[in-house]
Amino acid sequence: MTSSISGKTKICALIGDPVEHTMSPAIHNAAFSEMGLDYAYVAFQVKAEEVPAAIAGMKALNIRGLSVTMPHKVAVVPLLDRLDPLAEKIGAINTIVNDDGILTGYNTDATGFLQAMLERGVEPKGKNIAVMGAGGASRAVSFILADRAAELVILNRLLELDWAVELAGKISQAFGKNVDALELNRDNLAKTLEKTDILVNATSVGMSPDIDQTPVPSELLKPDLTVYDIIYNPVKTRLLRDAEAAGAMIISGVDMLVWQGVQAFEKWTGLKPPFDVMKKEAMKLLEGN
Numbered sequence: 448m449t450s451s452i453s454g455k456t457k458i459c460a461l462i463g464d465p466v467e468h469t470m471s472p473a474i475h476n477a478a479f480s481e482m483g484l485d486y487a488y489v490a491f492q493v494k495a496e497e498v499p500a501a502i503a504g505m506k507a508l509n510i511r512g513l514s515v516t517m518p519h520k521v522a523v524v525p526l527l528d529r530l531d532p533l534a535e536k537i538g539a540i541n542t543i544v545n546d547d548g549i550l551t552g553y554n555t556d557a558t559g560f561l562q563a564m565l566e567r568g569v570e571p572k573g574k575n576i577a578v579m580g581a582g583g584a585s586r587a588v589s590f591i592l593a594d595r596a597a598e599l600v601i602l603n604r605l606l607e608l609d610w611a612v613e614l615a616g617k618i619s620q621a622f623g624k625n626v627d628a629l630e631l632n633r634d635n636l637a638k639t640l641e642k643t644d645i646l647v648n649a650t651s652v653g654m655s656p657d658i659d660q661t662p663v664p665s666e667l668l669k670p671d672l673t674v675y676d677i678i679y680n681p682v683k684t685r686l687l688r689d690a691e692a693a694g695a696m697i698i699s700g701v702d703m704l705v706w707q708g709v710q711a712f713e714k715w716t717g718l719k720p721p722f723d724v725m726k727k728e729a730m731k732l733l734e735g736n
Contacts, residue, residue, distance in 0.1 A: 457486045458508070459715055462493040462501050463516030470732045471514055474708050477728040478720040486511070486716065495522065502526040506548050512715035513543040514708075520583060527552045536621050537590045539583060542711040553714060556584070557591035559707025560677065566706075567698055569645065569673050571597040577639050578602070579631055579662050580649035581610035584677055588649050589614060593622045600639055602631040603650075633664060640667050646690075648676040653684040661685040670694030679704045682733055705729055 461471045475488035493501045498519050505513055515523050520539040524530065527543065529551040534540045540552035564571060571592050578589050581603040592599060599618065603611035611628035618626045629635045631650075640646065652662040658681050668674065674690035679700035687697045705726045712720040 452487055453485070455485055457511045457715075459486060459488045459512040459514070460510055461488075461490040461514040461516060462498075462519060463490075464492055464494055464518060466490040466492045466516070469516065470704075470729055471708065473732060474705070474725045474728045475712060478712055478725050481721050481724045482718065484716060484718070493519065495519070498522050499526055502543075502550070505543065505545055505550065509545065511545055512711065513545075514711060515541050515543065517583070524552060526550075533557060533591065533594060536594075537587055539586060541587075541707065542714060544714050553711075554587055555707040555710040555714075556703075557587040559705075559710055560588050560703045561591045561595060562706040562710070563698060563702035564645075564675065566702070567696070569675075569696070569698070571595045571645060574598065574644040575642050576600070576645040576647065577636075577643045578647045578649055580651075581607060581614045581628075582649070585649035586614060588647055588677065589618055589626075590621070592647075593618045593624065593626070597645075598624075599626045600629060600643075601626060602629045602635060602639065605630045605632070631662065633667075636663060637667055640669070640672070643672065645673045645675065648674075648678065648684070648686055651678070653681075653686055654678045655680045659685055661689060663689070665689040665693065668693035668695055672696075673698065676700055677703050679729075680733055682730070701726065701729055701733065 469490050472488050479486040527550045531553045534552050534554040537554050540554050542553040542555045544551045572595050574597050576597045577600045579602050601611045601615050608630050615626040615628040653660050668690050672695040674695050675698040676684045676686050677700040678684050682701050690697050
């Protein structure tokens with residue numbers, strides 16, 4: 448963040464409910480400061496019924512960019528002027544850019560998730576990938592993987608199996624490929640993991656404070672697997688600890704968190720921010736928890 452806020456300072460912000468625990472202001476302001484940019488980033492708590500007014504306010508106040516977090520990622524879509532093609536397929540966005548009153552929505556959750564894989568040398572194209580979970584996070588993850596020509600299976604707990612069936616159907620329709628939906632249980636995991644190259648956890652199982660929980664029995668994990676947990680608190684979930692002990696490659700959700708922020712930053716400023724600075728700030732906050 449610039450040390451001297453003026454009438455020229457460009458504002459970016461986060462909207463969501465709640466927002467008290469967000470790390471985004473610290474991460475983005477560290478990058479703005481490092482690059483000497485006259486930008487500042489703040490967080491606004493916005494209730495569901497206030498979303499249309501908040502988006503109108505973005506235009507009225509000439510806010511340059513917004514991050515959109517839960518529970519507004521779908522609700523904002525019809526309020527925008529344009530959507531990135533991938534965001535349109537996903538039906539949810541997390542980043543808005545304001546170009547002279549024209550608001551464009553993007554899903555950097557999806558592209559940030561993919562970038563974190565590619566940076567680790569993991570290419571999903573043609574791979575068999577099992578995605579656990581069928582909520583908003585899984586939606587972004589599953590669509591970007593299908594867009595990258597991966598072969599998908601979506602697993603979700605029995606009570607919400609219809610979510611997985613619906614998501615699999617939408618991806619099958621959007622990309623003209625078959626996507627299976629299965630109940631997330633030990634037997635289905637065991638059979639699926641026999642032919643899985645990459646396992647993605649897009650559930651909340653194992654998130655702080657429940658750090659001893661895992662969606663996958665440790666004995667099912669194997670060395671020739673890549674395990675990607677999009678949870679970032681804790682930095683290394685029990686699933687990742689078990690996978691590492693089994694000899695598998697692991698990817699933490701912190702990388703996705705930072706890459707989605709990097710890509711939003713690029714869209715707002717037209718500049719590449721320092722990934723290392725943003726990740727260092729995220730780690731500092733997480734390790735302080």
